[in-house]
Amino acid sequence: MTGESIGEVATLAGGCFWCLEAPFRRLKGVGEVVSGYMGGYTLNPDYKQVCTGMTGHAEVIQVHFDPAIISYEDLLEIFFVLHDPTTANRQGNDIGTQYRSAVFYHSEAQRAVAEQMVRKMAEYWPNPIVTVIQPAEKFYPAEEYHQRYFDRNPSQPYCMAVVAPKIAKLRAKFALRLKESDV
Numbered sequence: 001m002t003g004e005s006i007g008e009v010a011t012l013a014g015g016c017f018w019c020l021e022a023p024f025r026r027l028k029g030v031g032e033v034v035s036g037y038m039g040g041y042t043l044n045p046d047y048k049q050v051c052t053g054m055t056g057h058a059e060v061i062q063v064h065f066d067p068a069i070i071s072y073e074d075l076l077e078i079f080f081v082l083h084d085p086t087t088a089n090r091q092g093n094d095i096g097t098q099y100r101s102a103v104f105y106h107s108e109a110q111r112a113v114a115e116q117m118v119r120k121m122a123e124y125w126p127n128p129i130v131t132v133i134q135p136a137e138k139f140y141p142a143e144e145y146h147q148r149y150f151d152r153n154p155s156q157p158y159c160m161a162v163v164a165p166k167i168a169k170l171r172a173k174f175a176l177r178l179k180e181s182d183v
Helices: 017-025 047-051 072-082 108-124 159-174
Strands: 010-016 030-038 058-063 101-105 132-135
Touching: 010 017, 010 072, 017 030, 017 058, 017 072, 030 132, 058 072, 058 101, 072 108, 072 159, 101 108, 108 132
Parallel strands: 101 132
Antiparallel strands: 010 058, 010 101, 030 058
8 A cells, every 4th residue: 555645634434435436536635645553443444344344443544634735624525425325224225334334533623623514514415414423443454455446447238337337437527636537
């Protein structure tokens, strides 16, 4: 897992980590994005364990970003647009606690922004937002084959059916926030 680690860290869970990692990697001001696990009780979980739903962990991404270029609030707005924060423990056909919607905050300032963003985004969703806001815990990076998964496997059926539309949505709604290479 190499890449530019800059500024602050945001940790977000919104279904399969492939579905968030690929779009967030394309944003201006974002350095490294790492897929992993957080929020459970199993030490050093692996993908197979997390997929059982028995570890308590969610699939998350850790986004290293420069707040002088993209704010935490902007990251959360994009997060709430790219996934459905109104479905408990699922995103589409991905069902289980590991696919829950959550914001793991790293400071009280992040907590306050996350709570404010939930109130703001509630206007845009017909059902109540169920995103959990909780303190960041120990982060466990996912196995190497999960990192940059979409970029390495764009023709994989799940990527074509689920991840690619999220990137298209990102391009349509947040084109000005994209790195030049991703416009």
